């Protein structure tokens with residue numbers, strides 16, 4: 001394979017703590033190998049508009065602890081725009097890039113996988129606070145989101161206990177309840193509700209009633225935004241679909257809180273953590289994971305391992321097929337959920 005001379009990088013989908021450490025690592029590793037790096041702004045949108053910025057060691061200095069992405073992001077789907085994919089592919093060639101590193105979740109990497117089938121040289125990096133990408137033990141951003149949600153649950157405990165209330169915390173997690181399970185376990189939640197298991201309100205109230213009967217005057221319930229009642233649809237803020245076919249979730253916490261208060265008679269309050277979970281500085285774990293992914297992605301591009309994604313397997317960073325990574329969502333491990341259930345009530 002010819003030596004890699006010019007490398008592009010973009011970040012797409014929801015922003016996520018750890019993206020800047022990936023960008024920094026890609027640039028630092030590439031520069032040390034004599035490879036030029038071009039940043040494509042705002043995900044696939046920037047590729048359609050040829051909106052780019054040069055990236056060198058100085059331009060990534062100081063970004064390691066910064067949340068978000070210096071490249072900007074969008075939820076643009078070139079396959080949903082007439083002639084979009086053809087234009088994006090043409091622009092990649094015009095930009096004279098030997099390879100592209102795409103950092104994203106199921107949507108951005110889904111497009112990357114399709115582009116790879118069109119013979120483009122693409123390497124993926126798995127990003128999402130939801131941790132629902134296959135072929136990697138963890139995505140970066142997840143650890144930060146879990147730590148933020150855990151701290152929030154700890155704080156909710158004090159009000160719950162002082163006021164003898166039930167506090168419901170709604171956390172992110174569109175199709176998978178990883179944040180709810182990890183933060184719920186770490187924060188000692190009394191009930192954890194996730195998209196993978198339909199909510200049985202009678203069961204939830206039974207758990208809470210039993211807990212109150214044994215003398216505990218307060219409870220904490222953690223619910224993922226994508227969780228649904230047994231008879232019901234996902235609770236949304238907007239029915240309109242985005243370019244990748246997703247609705248805007250939010251509101252299950254409020255609905256659940258009202259049902260709990262009505263059925264149990266216990267005063268209940270609801271807190272929606274929302275984008276707080278995605279904001280701010282990444283944890284040390286996410287900085288290190290993002291750095292390792294970034295270095296690996298450059299190595300993969302240099303070795304011509306295209307159509308592959310950097311993934312975490314145990315303590316190793318490995319190359320996994322992009323198609324497999326986006327083929328099926330990684331939902332919550334039910335053995336883990338069973339452990340969490342031991343502590344319900």
Ligand code: F6P
Pocket residue numbers: 014105128129130172173174225248249278
């Ligand atoms: O995919 C990550 C995520 O944070 C989901 O948990 C959430 O449903 C979605 O993004 C929110 O997207 P937006 O920031 O576009 O409202």
